Amino acid sequence: MTLTEFLLARIAEDEADPDCGGVGEYGSCDRWSERRLAECEAKRAIVAHLKQAAYRNRNNASDRPFRSAVHILKTLALPYASHPSYDPAWRP
Numbered sequence: 001m002t003l004t005e006f007l008l009a010r011i012a013e014d015e016a017d018p019d020c021g022g023v024g025e026y027g028s029c030d031r032w033s034e035r036r037l038a039e040c041e042a043k044r045a046i047v048a049h050l051k052q053a054a055y056r057n058r059n060n061a062s063d064r065p066f067r068s069a070v071h072i073l074k075t076l077a078l079p080y081a082s083h084p085s086y087d088p089a090w091r092p
Helices: 003-016 029-057 064-080
Strands: none
Touching (some): 003 029, 003 064, 029 064
């Protein structure tokens, strides 16, 4: 499993989780769920953009853009570090 596949799978799990965490400081469960879905959509867009950027820059004379994209992807994976499929090599 690649880092991007791992991230997209975790985002899909977050999106599908029926437990909204209860009513908290933000008010209703529905509003919290809407924010969660928006967050999942944003994360998915970030992953897609960074995957494309890393691919485009993988053979760049300066590998800085590639390393930056990979570092951000690794950072996005940190909240899922306790997941059994998480690879410790992904730590930024």
